[in-house]
Amino acid sequence: MTDRVGIVVVSHSHEVAKGTIDMVRQMVGNEIPLAYSGGNPAGGLGTDVASILAAIEKAWSPKGVAILVDLGGAESNSEMAIELLPEDRREKVVVCNAPIVEGAVMAATEAAGGGSLQAVRATAEELSPR
Amino acid sequence: MAHELTGYLVDAAVGTIRDHADELTGLDQAIGDGDHGINMKRGFDAIAETPEIKTLPLGDALQKAGMTLVMKVGGASGPLYGSLLMAMGKAVAGDPAAGDQVQAMLVEGIAAVKKRGKSDAGEKTMLDVLVPVGETLSSSLSRRLSPAETIANLRAAADAALERTKGMKATKGRASFLGDRSIGHIDPGARSSQLLLHAACDAVAGVLRS
Numbered sequence: 102m103t104d105r106v107g108i109v110v111v112s113h114s115h116e117v118a119k120g121t122i123d124m125v126r127q128m129v130g131n132e133i134p135l136a137y138s139g140g141n142p143a144g145g146l147g148t149d150v151a152s153i154l155a156a157i158e159k160a161w162s163p164k165g166v167a168i169l170v171d172l173g174g175a176e177s178n179s180e181m182a183i184e185l186l187p188e189d190r191r192e193k194v195v196v197c198n199a200p201i202v203e204g205a206v207m208a209a210t211e212a213a214g215g216g217s218l219q220a221v222r223a224t225a226e227e228l229s230p231r
Numbered sequence: 232m233a234h235e236l237t238g239y240l241v242d243a244a245v246g247t248i249r250d251h252a253d254e255l256t257g258l259d260q261a262i263g264d265g266d267h268g269i270n271m272k273r274g275f276d277a278i279a280e281t282p283e284i285k286t287l288p289l290g291d292a293l294q295k296a297g298m299t300l301v302m303k304v305g306g307a308s309g310p311l312y313g314s315l316l317m318a319m320g321k322a323v324a325g326d327p328a329a330g331d332q333v334q335a336m337l338v339e340g341i342a343a344v345k346k347r348g349k350s351d352a353g354e355k356t357m358l359d360v361l362v363p364v365g366e367t368l369s370s371s372l373s374r375r376l377s378p379a380e381t382i383a384n385l386r387a388a389a390d391a392a393l394e395r396t397k398g399m400k401a402t403k404g405r406a407s408f409l410g411d412r413s414i415g416h417i418d419p420g421a422r423s424s425q426l427l428l429h430a431a432c433d434a435v436a437g438v439l440r441s
Binding site: 140141142143145146147148149150151172173174177178180181185 | 264266270273301302303304305306307308309310311313314347348404405
C-alpha cells in the first residue's frame with residue numbers, strides 16, 4: 102500500500118471531506134492511503150492546520166501525498182501545513198489545482214495504478230480550465 | 232521594563248479584534264464567506280489565553296503568536312496573519328531598539344503575506360493597507376520624523392489606504408467571485424490590518440508614555 106501515492110482531501114466542511122473520501126474509496130478500494138480533514142479547530146466550517154498535518158501523516162507514503170482542496174483557506178492552510186512538515190517530506194506533498202471531488206477521484210485512480218506524484222497531480226489538474 | 236512593548240501590543244491587538252469582531256464578520260458577509268471576525272477572534276482569544284507570549288521579547292512573541300493564529304484561526308486569515316507575524320518575529324532578535332528594525336520587520340512580514348497569498352497590492356486585500364503603511368514608515372524614518380509624528384503618519388496612511396479598498400475590485404480570495412460587485416465595499420482583511428496597525432501604534436505610544 103505504501104508504494105502508492107497517498108491522497109488527502111481538505112474541505113471547509115467535514116461532511117464534504119468525508120463524503121469525497123467515501124466516494125474515492127468506493128471507486129478505488131483501499132489500494133492507496135487515504136485521509137481527509139474538514140472543519141475548523143472549533144468544529145465549524147473552515148480548515149485546521151493541525152488536522153491537515155494529521156491527515157498528511159495518516160496518508161503518508163514514500164511516494165508522496167497529493168492534496169485536493171475546495172476553497173481559498175483550504176489551499177493556504179494546506180500550504181501552511183506542508184511548510185510545517187519535516188524538511189525531507191515537504192518536497193513530497195503537493196496541493197493539486199483541481200475540483201475537489203472529481204480531482205480526488207482522478208488522482209486516486211492514477212495513484213492506484215502506481216503513478217508518480219507528478220503523474221497523480223497532472224491527472225487531477227487536467228480537469229482544471231487553462 | 233522587560234518586554235514592555237510585547238505586553239502593550241498583545242493587550243491592544245486582542246482588545247481591538249474582540250471589539251470589532253462583529254463588524255469584521257459583517258464586512259466579510261458582504262463580499263466573502265462571513266467568517267473573518269469570528270475566525271480572528273478565535274485566533275486572538277487563543278493568543279490571550281497563552282499568557283507566556285506577553286513575557287517574551289517581541290521577536291519571539293510575534294513568532295509564537297503567529298503560530299497560534301496558524302493553528303487556531305481555521306480560515307485563510309490564519310496562515311496570512313500567521314505568516315505575517317512569524318516573518319516579522321524572525322526579522323528581529325529580541326526587542327527592536329530603533330525604527331529601522333521595525334521597518335525591517337514590516338518588510339519581511341509583507342513579503343511573507345505576498346508569498347502566502349500569491350498576491351500583491353491592488354487586489355483588495357490586507358496588503359492594500361500593509362504596503363502603504365510600510366512605505367509611510369520608510370519615508371517617515373528617512374525624513375527623521377519624531378516617533379509621535381511617525382505614529383500619526385502611520386495611522387493616517389492606514390486609514391486612507393483602508394478607504395481606498397472600497398473602490399477596488401477583488402481579484403483574490405472569495406471576493407474575486409463577485410467581480411465588479413465587490414466594488415463599493417471595504418475589504419475585511421484590510422480593515423483588520425488597519426485595526427491591528429492602530430493597536431501597534433497604541434502600544435508604541437503606551438511605551439513612549441511610560
